[in-house]
Amino acid sequence: MATALRNAGALVEIHDDHFPPDALDETWLNVVGQREWVALSKDRRIRYRPPARAAIQAAGVRMFVLGAGDLQGSEMAAAFVRALPRMEFRSCRPASPKCSLATFDASLVCSSG
Numbered sequence: 001m002a003t004a005l006r007n008a009g010a011l012v013e014i015h016d017d018h019f020p021p022d023a024l025d026e027t028w029l030n031v032v033g034q035r036e037w038v039a040l041s042k043d044r045r046i047r048y049r050p051p052a053r054a055a056i057q058a059a060g061v062r063m064f065v066l067g068a069g070d071l072q073g074s075e076m077a078a079a080f081v082r083a084l085p086r087m088e089f090r091s092c093r094p095a096s097p098k099c100s101l102a103t104f105d106a107s108l109v110c111s112s113g
Contacts, residue, residue, distance in 0.1 A: 001040075004077035008084050013037060025052035033059020038087065040080055042066045 002012045015021075019028045025046060032039045039061055046052045046065065056063060064087050066076055080087075 001073055001077040001080065004074075004081050005084065008081045010084060025049065026055040029055035029061050029063075030059045033061040039063040040066070042071070042076060 002014055005012050015023075015028060018031070029039065029052060033055070041063060042065070044065055044067065047056060047063070055061065064080070064083070066079060071079065
């Protein structure tokens with residue numbers, strides 16, 4: 001997925017290059033917010049877990065979550081690449097939602113967290 005996003009022009013940081021694979025969501029989300037990165041995830045439930053939700057809100061994390069959890073890596077990459085222009089636009093808007101759901105057809109569904 002990182003290669004596809006980089007080929008589409010995105011600057012990409014990989015979770016496991018900065019955090020242990022089993023890092024708590026609230027740990028890495030706080031760092032993502034501090035560094036003003038945008039988080040991409042396939043975990044549809046992340047925004048409903050209280051510690052992760054609190055970290056998203058407290059750190060001002062911009063996050064896009066892939067709506068379909070049963071996709072292969074290449075399908076996830078394709079969905080995020082198709083949605084990239086919309087994600088870039090939304091990430092730059094100060095009043096944009098903290099968490100959005102990116103669907104397989106590249107539409108974005110906004111949520112306040």
